[in-house]
Amino acid sequence: MKKSEFTEHWNKVLQQLSNKIDNTKFNTFFRPLTPVKVSEKDGILYFSTVNSSKIFQNSIDRYETEWKPLVEAEFGKPYTISVVEKNSLEEDENPDEPILNEDKRLNPYYTFDTFVTGANNQLAVAASVSVADGYSKDFNPLFLYGGSGLGKTHLMQAIGQYVLKNHPKKKVLYVTSETFTNEIVTALQSNTYQVHQKMQKIKDKYRNVDYLLLDDVQFIAGKDRTEEELFNTFDELYNAGKQIVFTSDKAPKDLGGIPDRLISRFQWGITVDIQPPDYETRMAILKNKAAMNDLEITPELLEVLDIIAQNIQSNIRELEGAFTRVLAHSKLTDKVITKDFAKNVLSEVFNTKTKELTPSYIKETVAKYFGVRISDMESQKRARSIAYPRQIAIYLIRTKTKYSLPNIGDCFGGRDHTTILHSYEKISEEIKTNQELRNTIENIERMLTD
Ligand code: ADP
Ligand code: MG
Numbered sequence: 001m002k003k004s005e006f007t008e009h010w011n012k013v014l015q016q017l018s019n020k021i022d023n024t025k026f027n028t029f030f031r032p033l034t035p036v037k038v039s040e041k042d043g044i045l046y047f048s049t050v051n052s053s054k055i056f057q058n059s060i061d062r063y064e065t066e067w068k069p070l071v072e073a074e075f076g077k078p079y080t081i082s083v084v085e086k087n088s089l090e091e092d093e094n095p096d097e098p099i100l101n102e103d104k105r106l107n108p109y110y111t112f113d114t115f116v117t118g119a120n121n122q123l124a125v126a127a128s129v130s131v132a133d134g135y136s137k138d139f140n141p142l143f144l145y146g147g148s149g150l151g152k153t154h155l156m157q158a159i160g161q162y163v164l165k166n167h168p169k170k171k172v173l174y175v176t177s178e179t180f181t182n183e184i185v186t187a188l189q190s191n192t193y194q195v196h197q198k199m200q201k202i203k204d205k206y207r208n209v210d211y212l213l214l215d216d217v218q219f220i221a222g223k224d225r226t227e228e229e230l231f232n233t234f235d236e237l238y239n240a241g242k243q244i245v246f247t248s249d250k251a252p253k254d255l256g257g258i259p260d261r262l263i264s265r266f267q268w269g270i271t272v273d274i275q276p277p278d279y280e281t282r283m284a285i286l287k288n289k290a291a292m293n294d295l296e297i298t299p300e301l302l303e304v305l306d307i308i309a310q311n312i313q314s315n316i317r318e319l320e321g322a323f324t325r326v327l328a329h330s331k332l333t334d335k336v337i338t339k340d341f342a343k344n345v346l347s348e349v350f351n352t353k354t355k356e357l358t359p360s361y362i363k364e365t366v367a368k369y370f371g372v373r374i375s376d377m378e379s380q381k382r383a384r385s386i387a388y389p390r391q392i393a394i395y396l397i398r399t400k401t402k403y404s405l406p407n408i409g410d411c412f413g414g415r416d417h418t419t420i421l422h423s424y425e426k427i428s429e430e431i432k433t434n435q436e437l438r439n440t441i442e443n444i445e446r447m448l449t450d
Helices: 003-017 023-030 054-061 064-075 123-132 153-167 176-190 192-206 224-239 260-266 281-293 299-310 316-333 339-346 359-370 374-378 384-400 404-410 417-433 435-449
Strands: 033-040 044-050 082-084 142-146 174-177 212-214 245-247 271-276
Touching: 003 023, 003 033, 003 064, 023 281, 054 064, 054 082, 123 142, 123 153, 123 245, 123 271, 142 153, 142 404, 153 174, 153 212, 153 224, 153 245, 174 176, 176 192, 176 212, 176 224, 192 224, 192 339, 212 224, 212 404, 224 260, 281 299, 281 316, 299 359, 299 404, 316 339, 359 374, 359 384, 359 404, 359 435, 374 384, 384 404, 384 417, 384 435, 404 417, 417 435
Parallel strands: 044 082, 142 245, 142 271, 174 212, 212 245
Antiparallel strands: 033 044
């Protein structure tokens, strides 16, 4: 079976499979698989991933009942699936492979599907999708900038993968500015005759694409020949109506050491910044990660995510890192992830305050104050001796944490958000006229911060 046939059959399997499996998991575990080869003798379909083939293999095995019949129907034989790491199998040379990526292929996780949109990056996402969907002079070049770990590379690669998937005839070249620079340096180091030839090769490569995605362009500052090559490449691509996308850690005007004529070109199209994510976006990213790891979003887990989201605010790479760390430790030690467990593991990552205002800490304190059980506050019991502390706890959580109404509902046995809002409003109203309630709340607040 030729690779193209393999790919074709597989795409049909994917189409049907997408209706059978939860979207996130499908996009995470099945979509990124790259068909490599078929061993008809052994009855194995080989796929590659950029890394962590084990994670993929586990998930493939877990969903065997879903894909197996589809594969058999489509391939006419009950194949098994084997996921291997990119370099462990020789890939067939495919001359018209549109993917021209440098050193590594695009990271299969870095798609629009897995990118969480928040107020901090909404514009950047919209501009990226728009650019991926088709050329518009107004958006050329697209210049994305922002601090480290905020998703610039992710978005840029998402553009690339989107184009490759939806406009497979387009040529996409993703490259880091470091690689671009190194190629030029290497070419210039060769002997006189070869310099010309090698530089020509670089020109052919970079000027022959529909999408040039140049990551971390701040890196070229002060590198004259690279700047010059980029300048010429830019003009050639731009005049030919080809899309160029840059990322950078600074806005064009703040990039020192880059010639003005290049800076001004960076600003010909659209410049969009990515800001650090707000709390809700951080929580959404963490929840997404949890779902990808097949974790059930329990109130307990939400608290763990909350601790991470409260403490790591300006770098999503670190946010993910902290979560991965907790997860890895819990797998290693076979312990359930709890707040204390997470704090322990993460104590090296951040100086966890001993008492954070998390929902469980507030619940605990309110329960102590009134002498009721936390489990009773979480239950459906309606006796005033329990309902009243519950309402106060809800009020305090609403005012002191960034939990949304539905999240608070989850902390109280899955109550509806309207119920939560009702409790909150009731206490807010009552506080205005009831001195005793005001005292109570003040006392609890003191306990919380002591
Ligand atoms: P940058 O290039 O800006 O330094 P990256 O694109 O490498 O940042 O992002 C760092 C990590 O954070 C990556 O694993 C990326 O997938 C993740 N990430 C960043 N922003 C988001 C987001 N909005 N949604 C989901 N994951 C994100
Ligand atoms: Mg990056």
